[in-house]
Amino acid sequence: MIRLDAVGKVFAGRDGSRVTALEEVSLDVAPGEFVAIVGASGCGKSTLLRLVAGLVPVTTGRVSVAGKMVDEPSAETAMVFQAPTLLPWADVLRNVTFPLRLMGRAGGDTEARARALLATAGLAGFETKLPRELSGGMQQRVAICRALLQQPRVLLMDEPFGALDALTREEMSLELLRIWQETGAAVLFVTHSISEAVLLADRVVVMSPRPGRIADIVEIALPRPRGFEQEGEPAFHAAAQRIRATIYNRAVPHAA
Amino acid sequence: MLRSALPGLVTVVLFFVGWEGAVRGFGIREFILPAPSAILNAAIAIWPTLLNHTLSTLTTVMLGFGASVLVSLPLAMIIAASPVISAAIYPVLVITQSIPKVALAPILIIALGANEVPRVIVTFLVAFFPLVVAAVAGLLATPPELIELGRACRAGRFQQMIRIRLPFAVPFVFGGLKVAAALSVVGAVVAEFVGADAGLGYLIQTSMAFFRTPLAFAAVVTLAIMGMVLFVVVGLVERILFPWSSSATPVTPA
Numbered sequence: 001m002i003r004l005d006a007v008g009k010v011f012a013g014r015d016g017s018r019v020t021a022l023e024e025v026s027l028d029v030a031p032g033e034f035v036a037i038v039g040a041s042g043c044g045k046s047t048l049l050r051l052v053a054g055l056v057p058v059t060t061g062r063v064s065v066a067g068k069m070v071d072e073p074s075a076e077t078a079m080v081f082q083a084p085t086l087l088p089w090a091d092v093l094r095n096v097t098f099p100l101r102l103m104g105r106a107g108g109d110t111e112a113r114a115r116a117l118l119a120t121a122g123l124a125g126f127e128t129k130l131p132r133e134l135s136g137g138m139q140q141r142v143a144i145c146r147a148l149l150q151q152p153r154v155l156l157m158d159e160p161f162g163a164l165d166a167l168t169r170e171e172m173s174l175e176l177l178r179i180w181q182e183t184g185a186a187v188l189f190v191t192h193s194i195s196e197a198v199l200l201a202d203r204v205v206v207m208s209p210r211p212g213r214i215a216d217i218v219e220i221a222l223p224r225p226r227g228f229e230q231e232g233e234p235a236f237h238a239a240a241q242r243i244r245a246t247i248y249n250r251a252v253p254h255a256a
Numbered sequence: 257m258l259r260s261a262l263p264g265l266v267t268v269v270l271f272f273v274g275w276e277g278a279v280r281g282f283g284i285r286e287f288i289l290p291a292p293s294a295i296l297n298a299a300i301a302i303w304p305t306l307l308n309h310t311l312s313t314l315t316t317v318m319l320g321f322g323a324s325v326l327v328s329l330p331l332a333m334i335i336a337a338s339p340v341i342s343a344a345i346y347p348v349l350v351i352t353q354s355i356p357k358v359a360l361a362p363i364l365i366i367a368l369g370a371n372e373v374p375r376v377i378v379t380f381l382v383a384f385f386p387l388v389v390a391a392v393a394g395l396l397a398t399p400p401e402l403i404e405l406g407r408a409c410r411a412g413r414f415q416q417m418i419r420i421r422l423p424f425a426v427p428f429v430f431g432g433l434k435v436a437a438a439l440s441v442v443g444a445v446v447a448e449f450v451g452a453d454a455g456l457g458y459l460i461q462t463s464m465a466f467f468r469t470p471l472a473f474a475a476v477v478t479l480a481i482m483g484m485v486l487f488v489v490v491g492l493v494e495r496i497l498f499p500w501s502s503s504a505t506p507v508t509p510a
Contacts, residue, residue, distance in 0.1 A: 053408055072410070079408045085401040089423045089500050099409040102419060130500050 001186040002029040002052055002154055007061035009047055020211035021047045025061070027205060027214065031153065034180065034187045036201035038194055040247060044212025045190045049156050052188060053079050065154055075103065078152035082159040084139035086131040086146075092118065093127040096146045110149070117145045120179060137168035144176065148183060155185045159192065170228065173200060177226055194247075198239045199226055206246045216246045290470040295477065298470035305459075310478055312454040316372065316444040317482070320379020324436055328384045329429070332391030333417055342392075353385045358446050365451035375447035375455075382443030383436040390432025394425025427501040430494040437486040441479055456482075 009022040021044040029035050037045045050056045051063050054073040063070040065077060078099070086095045096114045100106040118124060121141045131139055140160060147155060160176075161169040173196060180187060191197050197204045201220055208215040218239050222230050230236050272292045278284070279291040286294055299306055335342045357378050364374035398421045406416045448457025456475040463471040494501055 055404060055407055073408050075410070077408075079405075081401055081405070083401055085399070085405050087402070087420070087423065089426065089498070099405075102406070102409045102411050102415060132500075 001031040001033070001066060002027070002188065003062075003064045004028075004048075004052070005062045005064075007048075007051060007063055008059050009044065009051060009056070010059045022051075023211040023213055025212070025214055027217075029154075029186050029188060031186055032184045033203070034189065034201045035203050035205060036189045036191055036197035037205045037207060038191055038197045038243060038247070039207030039212070039215075040209050041192075042212075043207040043209035045207060046158050047212065048207075049079070049158050049188060049190055052154070053077055053156050055079075075105070075150070076152060077154040077156055078147035078150040080140075080143050080147045080155070080157045080160045082162045084131065084136070084143040086139055086142055088131055091128045091130055092123065092134070092142050095131065095142055096149055099146060099150055105150075114145070114149055117149055118142075121145050121175065135168075137164050137172060140164060140172065141175075144179070148179065148185075151183070152185055155180070155183075155187045157187065157189045159190050161196070162192065169196070174227065176200070177224075181224070194240050194243050195231065197243070198222075198236055199228070199231070204239070204243055206243050208246075216242070218242055287467040287469045290473055294470045295473040298468070299474035299477075302471065306474060306478065309454055309456050309459045309475065310482070312452075312458075313441075313444050313448065313456045313479070314482065316375045316379055316447065316455065317440045317486070319372070319376045320443055321383055321437060321440040321486075323376060323380040324384035324387055324440070325433070327380070328387040328432075328436075329391055332388050332395060332425075333422070335388070335392050336395035336421065337413065337417060349385060349388065352381060357382050357443060358450070361447050361450035370451045370453075375444060375452065378447035379440050379443035382446070383440040386435040386439065387429070387432040390435070391425055391429050394428025395421045397428065398424040426494075426498050430490065430498070430501060433490045433494075434487050437490050438483045441483045441486065445479060 004025055004027040007022060007025045008020070011019045011021055013019055025044075025048065027035075037048065039045050047056065051058055052065065052070065054070045054077070057071065065074055068074070068076075087098060090098065093111065093114055096118065097106060097110055100110055115124075115127060118127060121144065123138065123141055123145070126134065126138065131142070134142065140163070144160065161172055164172065177200060189197070189200060198220055204218045204220060205214055206216040206218065207213065220239050221235055222233065276291045276293060279289060290298075331345070335345055360381070361374065361378050364377055368374045368377070395417070402420055402424065403416065406420045411419065444455070445457035445460075448455040449461055452458040456479050459475045460472045463469070463475070
């Protein structure tokens with residue numbers, strides 16, 4: 001569904017210097033697969049997501065989604081940002097339907113589907129509220145509903161729970177899994193949290209910084225549906241340890 | 257609401273009471289500084305005339321204010337859309353602002369005749385600049401995340417401007433509208449000083465020519481009230497049409 005083929009990205013710094021954000025990144029994500037990307041700050045995780053979204057162009061290599069080369073944002077992909085990025089002037093329902101209306105793809109059933117989706121996310125009764133009347137967790141739920149309403153085949157999530165408190169974050173993780181399993185979309189999920197990555201993903205891509213490269217890809221063999229009780233299982237620990245070791249082996253010696 | 261207005265009300269009342277007391281106590285002559293009671297009496301004595309002059313000024317104010325809104329918003333969108341156009345237009349705007357409008361008024365009246373048009377133009381010139389500045393500030397203050405959301409939804413530059421930047425700028429625009437409303441009154445009076453046969457500015461000038469100071473003061477008070485009412489009306493329109501905006505008060509550009 002998503003194919004990255006020897007992708008590299010070089011940014012031109014303000015002083016004319018060239019910063020290599022990504023180098024030789026190759027990855028295949030199957031339809032309906034949940035892939036998490038973890039790594040230290042500055043390893044190019046968010047850049048990788050933006051390349052797949054078509055928001056920034058690649059410098060070298062190729063990115064394709066559903067067999068088509070990505071050179072601009074596509075209707076197949078939807079993105080959830082770290083901040084909810086809701087329109088402050090629109091109520092919850094209009095925020096959720098905004099992308100479809102903007103793309104001229106809103107149909108007669110759009111509103112009904114939006115209401116159903118909001119209900120699934122525990123937001124029934126909040127359709128006419130303004131974003132500032134909602135808590136941070138509820139705002140992010142609206143943002144996720146907004147992405148899902150587009151029925152994307154690829155869902156890109158850039159630290160979607162990064163701005164939430166720890167308890168809301170755990171609750172939202174399980175909710176996301178439940179909703180994702182109904183949609184069947186392929187997910188690329190960037191996170192700082194190793195345990196979040198292991199809990200959610202089929203595979204965890206571990207990235208190393210400067211330049212951003214894939215250091216390891218860890219298969220998570222835990223059965224679904226997932227739950228927090230699995231955090232006690234040996235397979236969970238083994239995966240988390242392997243990811244942690246990869247991240248620190250690469251990052252610490254350079255810093256010291 | 258009432259409680260927050262009370263201290264201001266007390267100050268205003270005390271000010272007028274002190275004024276009245278000072279004029280009576282020190283025996284100040286009326287053509288130098290009339291007492292508030294004398295001003296009120298003068299206003300009541302000629303109220304139909306005062307009303308006509310008020311309506312005349314209000315017409316100029318509304319036409320000039322309306323023109324500034326119609327010109328400023330598209331202009332602000334053009335400026336915000338392109339750094340090149342912005343660089344080309346902004347110096348011209350600053351030049352128009354550097355010209356004293358009082359100096360411009362007699363020239364315009366010679367060129368365009370002693371009618372409503374030059375007065376509306378002067379009013380417009382005074383009012384539109386703060387509105388353009390406020391609207392541009394709002395359009396450019398749109399968070400980059402919202403712009404990126406628009407791009408991810410494949411919005412073109414025009415859609416981005418109309419569907420994302422413009423709604424985001426609404427609170428800023430209303431900040432500018434409040435300033436522009438107050439300045440429109442200033443612009444209209446300046447134009448009337450120079451060339452008019454009606455209006456509160458004209459009334460002030462003719463009254464002072466005959467040392468009818470209370471009447472001039474009555475016109476000044478009417479102008480102040482007009483400015484305040486326009487300010488409040490703009491705020492009300494914002495609260496009715498854009499209820500999400502009035503509580504999202506941005507920093508009002510000076």
